[in-house]
Amino acid sequence: MIQMLHSTRSMIAATVYAAIAMLSVHAFAADRPNIVFIFTDDHCQQALSAYDPSRVSTPNMDRIAREGMRFDRCYVTNAICGPSRAVIQTGKYSHLNGFATNRDRFNGDQQTFPKLLQAAGYQTAIVGKWHLVSTPQGYDYYDILQGQGPYYNPPMITAGEDGKPVTRRHTGYTTEIITEKTLSWLKEKRDPNKPFMVMYQHKAPHRDWRPAPKYLHWLDDVTVPEPETLWDNYDGRTQSAGRQSMTIKEHLTPRDLKLAGYGNMNDEQKKVWDAAYGPKNEAFEKAKPDMTEKEIIQWKYQRYVKDYLRCVKSVDDGIGEVLDYLDEAGLADNTVVMYSSDQGWYLGEHGWFDKRWMYEESLKTPLLARWPGTIAPGSTNNDIVSNLDFAETFLDIAGVPIPGDMQGRSLVPIFKGNTPNDWRQVFYYHYYENPGAHNVARHFGVTDGKHKLIHYYALEGKAINDWELFDLASDPNELQNVYGSSEHMSQQKRLADELERLRKQFAVPEDTDLGARQRNQRNKK
Incomplete structure (x- = not known):
């Protein structure tokens, strides 16, 4: 009953705020900034060189930080894929937006920030990973993965000529396809006379970390540093830490480690894959009988983390293409670019992969923002901010009133270097x-x-x-x-x-x- 009442109030509030926003659409439509929100899945600060250059170089993500602001304490409300996305859509915690676990289905009828932007005259689009089960609402254009989506040859869902969802199959590497579709919308499908908001959302670097063909050999001759807590025995905490099932030692599967399976590849892709992993796997199997348990764990760590970083590298390439387009089209100066992920991730810390915990590596997520003329280049921020604040920030950027039932706060004052005196101190x-x-x-x-x-x-x-x-x-x-x-x-x-x-x-x-x-x-x- 509480949830039903809340949903009703949210829909009434959305109607009221949309009406208010529409009153001022024509007055300043040409001056309102565009918004490009770049979002990845399971990308941690440790694998972004603007935060930590020890594992990987991400020059295009770093460019956003160099030309804008890096946030060092961006916390998520619920460190898991779907719930994080629902929080961003609504500006509300999981218990109010109704999407608390990945087994839930997002109620698209409720108030969301893209609906409010759309009502205020913005063009809205989402391309890539959606992962909220229901059909996206509040978007003029959507082209989304089915569920998690594979790394190769993804089926994607978009609106057909009759407006109903249709599934189309694609050939190629998913990260590159999502970038191509985003650029296609920016170049060919949007109205150049209207401001836009596009959510450019990658599957990568989600499990099971299948790199693009061009990066299958990248890092082969590198030893990635091990985190100091790789050998954690969980003695210093409660029973929960030791009873999880996400250790590199025991829970990475042969598929995760590229010792089995292809993951939706065609025959040509399989040949390239086998040429890369076949000799490496053969060398491991030959050496394995003489390896100690520690050496096997170290091998698993190197295989896992290198594949993860290879997936990140393709994302970074795509971000560079989008940033270059904004420059070439003369859009960069009036476009806010934000980069984040649905939560952090464990790159071997505590001996783990995955997320979920309130421990630092999964609680914190990357957040980079560039807004020429507003955000000071090369600035950093240590305030406690959150994915709970993203919806409010997008609305504030667009000059759209922020509904009172949203639970976060706009980051725009922080962008301007003016953290409010009453900003949150506890999360x-x-x-x-x-x-x-x-x-x-x-x-x-x-x-x-x-x-x-x-x-x-x-x-x-x-x-x-x-x-x-x-x-x-x-x-x-x-x-x-x-x-x-x-x-x-x-x-x-x-x-x-x-x-x-x-x-x-x-x-x-x-x-x-x-x-x-x-x-x-x-x-x-």
């Missing part, structure tokens, strides 16, 4: 998907960037009551839980109070198992 996080992939316990918590309090409340179908507190200054790798220690009691009490305050502020229901509740409701229909 709330909530992860719901357990039982589920990788067996990460359901948990919620708060952080101020210096200390972090996490409450684990369900694991493997059973209620638990585990708490972790980390002092990030003395323990940046989050290896030692200090919850309950007398030395940290004042910080524990302060964050516990903040946790209670923010749960009330964001109207988090006492029934925290939203995902199970929604599924039970659907099963009763």
Whole structure:
């Protein structure tokens, strides 16, 4: 009932705000900035050289940072693919937008920022990964992957001549196809007399990390540095850390490691693939009987991380093509470019791959923004910002009123170097998907960037009551839980109070198992 009432109010609010926005469309349409939002899947700060140059060079992403602003503390509300996307569409936490786990379906009838932009005279488009199950609403043009989408030869869904969704198959590398389609829309399909907002969204570098043909040998002669926590034994934390199933040691599959499977390739692509991986796999199988357990884990790490970085490299190439087009078309000076990902990722930290946790590597996501004349080139920011703020930011850039029921705040003042005095100092996080992939316990918590309090409340179908507190200054790798220690009691009490305050502020229901509740409701229909 609460969710139904909220949806009704959201639709009424969307209508009101759209009407207000329409009043001023013609007055300043020509002056409003365009927006290019570039989004990847599972890309961490550790694999973007503007943050960390030790693993990979990403010159085109770095260009956005060099010509704009790099955000060092962009936190996500729920570190998993679909829920992050739903937060961006709505500017609301998972418990209000109704998409808490990857098993949910996005209710496209609710208020979203592209609908408000569209009503205010913007052309809107989304190309690439959608991952919200329902057909996109609020977009003049969409061309999206089916579900996760494969790395090669992707089926993609777009509107047919009758306006209904149709699926079309493509041949080629998915990252390159998404870039080509985005450029095609920018060059040929949009009205040049109207401002636009395009969401240019990649599958990469999502599992199972299949590189483009041109990068199959890149990094072959390089040893990628291992993270210092690769050999973490989880002794310093609660039971949850040790009961996950996402270790490089045990849970990468032969498909992940390119020891089996092709992943939707045609015969010609398979030949190129086999020529690259066949000799490398043969060498591994020959050496394996004499390798120690540690050496095998190190081999897995190198294979995994190199393929991940190869996928990132193709994304960076595509971003360069889009930035070059904006320059060539004379659009760059009046176009805001933002780059981010749906959450962070583990490149071997804690011995893991994947995301989900409130630990730093998955809680933080990259955020780069360029706005010529507004954002100072080469600037950095350490405020606590979030994907919860993106919808409000897009609306503010466009001069569209921000609905009062959105839960984030516009980043435009920060873009201008004027962080509001009342900007958030503590951030709330909530992860719901357990039982589920990788067996990460359901948990919620708060952080101020210096200390972090996490409450684990369900694991493997059973209620638990585990708490972790980390002092990030003395323990940046989050290896030692200090919850309950007398030395940290004042910080524990302060964050516990903040946790209670923010749960009330964001109207988090006492029934925290939203995902199970929604599924039970659907099963009763």
